[in-house]
Amino acid sequence: QVQLVESGGGLVQAEGSLRLSCAASGRTFSRNNMAWFRQAPGKEREFVAAISWSGGSIHYADSVKGRFTISRDNAKNMVYLQMNSLKPEDTAAYYCAADKGYSTYPPLVRPGYSYWGQGTQVTVSS
Numbered sequence: 001q002v003q004l005v006e007s008g009g010g011l012v013q014a015e016g017s018l019r020l021s022c023a024a025s026g027r028t029f030s031r032n033n034m035a036w037f038r039q040a041p042g043k044e045r046e047f048v049a050a051i052s053w054s055g056g057s058i059h060y061a062d063s064v065k066g067r068f069t070i071s072r073d074n075a076k077n078m079v080y081l082q083m084n085s086l087k088p089e090d091t092a093a094y095y096c097a098a099d100k101g102y103s104t105y106p107p108l109v110r111p112g113y114s115y116w117g118q119g120t121q122v123t124v125s126s
Contacts, residue, residue, distance in 0.1 A: 001026055001115075002024055002025065002026035002029060002098045002114075002115040003115070004023070004024050004116065004117035005096075005118070006021065006094065006095065006117040006118065007020070007023070008020040008120060009093075009120030009122045010121075010122070010123070012122070012124055012125070013124070013125050014087060014124055014125065014126050015085055015086065016086050016124070017083060017084045017085075017086065018086065019080060019082050019083070020036070020080065020081040020083065020094055020120060020122070021078060021079075021080055022034070022036075022081075022096030022117060023077065023078060024077045024078070024079065024096075024098065025077065026077075026098075028101040029098075030053060030074040031053045031101040031102050032053055032098040032100075032115075033050065033098070033099045033101075033107065034051050034053075034072060034079045034096065034106070035047065035049065035050035035096075035098075035099075035107070035108075036050075036070060036079075036081045036095065036096060036097070037094070037110065037113075038092035038095065039093050039119075043092075045095065046061065047061050047108055047110070048060070048061050048064055048068065048081070049064065049068055049081060050070070051071070052104070052105060052106050053074075053103075055071070055074075057104075057105055059106065059108055064083075064090075067083065067084050067085045068081060068082065068083050069082040069084075070082075079096060081094070083122070086122075086124045087124060088124045088125065088126045091122060092122060093120065093121050093122075094119060094120050094121075094122055095117055095118075095119045096116070096117040097110075097116050098113060098114065098115040099112055099113050
């Protein structure tokens with residue numbers, strides 16, 4: 001079992017930056033692949049970024065590639081999403097997710113994740 005708590009959301013102007021954090025609890029965290037998803041009002045929850053348990057495999061949605069960076073610190077049970085050059089279309093609730101663990105590669109779709117945080121709101125003004 002993994003519990004996830006996101007923080008770091010807020011209101012920012014376009015071209016600004018935010019860093020989201022996800023605190024995880026659970027004995028298997030160092031073997032869980034992790035991801036960030038986001039959901040805007042009236043839209044489906046979509047994949048943003050994923051990182052393997054070792055940090056050796058990282059993937060991004062095309063819409064955030066070059067602007068967002070996912071990272072993790074297994075010693076602190078933390079996952080981060082550094083978001084730069086933010087755009088109004090990045091406005092959404094951002095969710096941290098963990099898979100069941102012990103998989104080599106991180107899933108890139110929502111059904112691949114079993115544990116979810118409560119979300120943190122990011123609003124980008126133009």
